[in-house]
Amino acid sequence: xxxxxxxxxxxxxxxxxxxxxxxxxxxxxxxxxxxxxxxxxxxxxxxxxxxxxxxxxxxxxxxxxxxxxxxxxxxxxxxxxxxxxxxxxxxxxxxxxxxxxxxxxxxxxxxxx
Amino acid sequence: xxxxxxxxxxxxxxxxxxxxxxxxxxxxxxxxxxxxxxxxxxxxxxxxxxxxxxxxxxxxxxxxxxxxxxxxxxxxxxxxxxxxxxxxxxxxxxxxxxxxxxxxxxxxxxxxxxxx
Numbered sequence: 001x002x003x004x005x006x007x008x009x010x011x012x013x014x015x016x017x018x019x020x021x022x023x024x025x026x027x028x029x030x031x032x033x034x035x036x037x038x039x040x041x042x043x044x045x046x047x048x049x050x051x052x053x054x055x056x057x058x059x060x061x062x063x064x065x066x067x068x069x070x071x072x073x074x075x076x077x078x079x080x081x082x083x084x085x086x087x088x089x090x091x092x093x094x095x096x097x098x099x100x101x102x103x104x105x106x107x108x109x110x111x112x113x
Numbered sequence: 114x115x116x117x118x119x120x121x122x123x124x125x126x127x128x129x130x131x132x133x134x135x136x137x138x139x140x141x142x143x144x145x146x147x148x149x150x151x152x153x154x155x156x157x158x159x160x161x162x163x164x165x166x167x168x169x170x171x172x173x174x175x176x177x178x179x180x181x182x183x184x185x186x187x188x189x190x191x192x193x194x195x196x197x198x199x200x201x202x203x204x205x206x207x208x209x210x211x212x213x214x215x216x217x218x219x220x221x222x223x224x225x226x227x228x229x
Binding site for chain 2: 031033035041042043044045048056058089091093098099101102103104105106107
């Protein structure tokens with residue numbers, strides 16, 4: 001069965017550095033998402049992406065965040081200047097149709113030192 | 114805005130027994146979808162079951178079934194014949210029906226442990 005894949009599984013970065021989290025959604029999927037889960041807290045929506053543009057973003061998704069689908073297969077989340085509070089598990093998800101369930105990747109654990 | 118509440122942070126059940134996980138939600142939408150996702154220690158979020166709000170019939174998927182009470186805004190998950198592999202964090206999630214975006218709103222999660 002096709003899967004959403006995320007790399008790396010764990011990323012350790014110094015505060016203030018830029019980080020790029022990578023995702024390869026399922027190939028025929030059209031809608032793409034990023035969520036994060038701070039340890040011990042709820043899974044929170046960050047951003048949705050469709051037709052090469054952001055369709056919705058949360059209040060968390062401020063100017064330090066950006067997303068890109070550079071080559072038709074990868075879907076990336078960039079955090080420009082990381083802060084300690086960005087430490088979390090980041091999940092990528094995708095789906096093929098508007099009212100279909102989302103399929104999630106294994107997540108990237110981001111640790112900011 | 115939608116909210117999803119799971120009031121049971123942890124539950125445990127003996128292997129082969131039945132357990133019910135609770136979920137309530139709040140929304141002013143009339144058309145929406147509800148999901149249960151499972152997150153085992155391997156951490157991948159796996160879809161367990163989905164329910165369309167316009168369907169009165171409760172969804173079932175093998176040993177998993179839901180009790181969807183639209184008026185009460187309740188969406189519980191029943192796991193029958195529990196297996197050790199059911200040990201995981203279970204998340205209830207809400208998605209409204211719309212023309213774009215369609216984010217998931219998650220509950221806090223319930224950690225289920227199946228004991229041998």
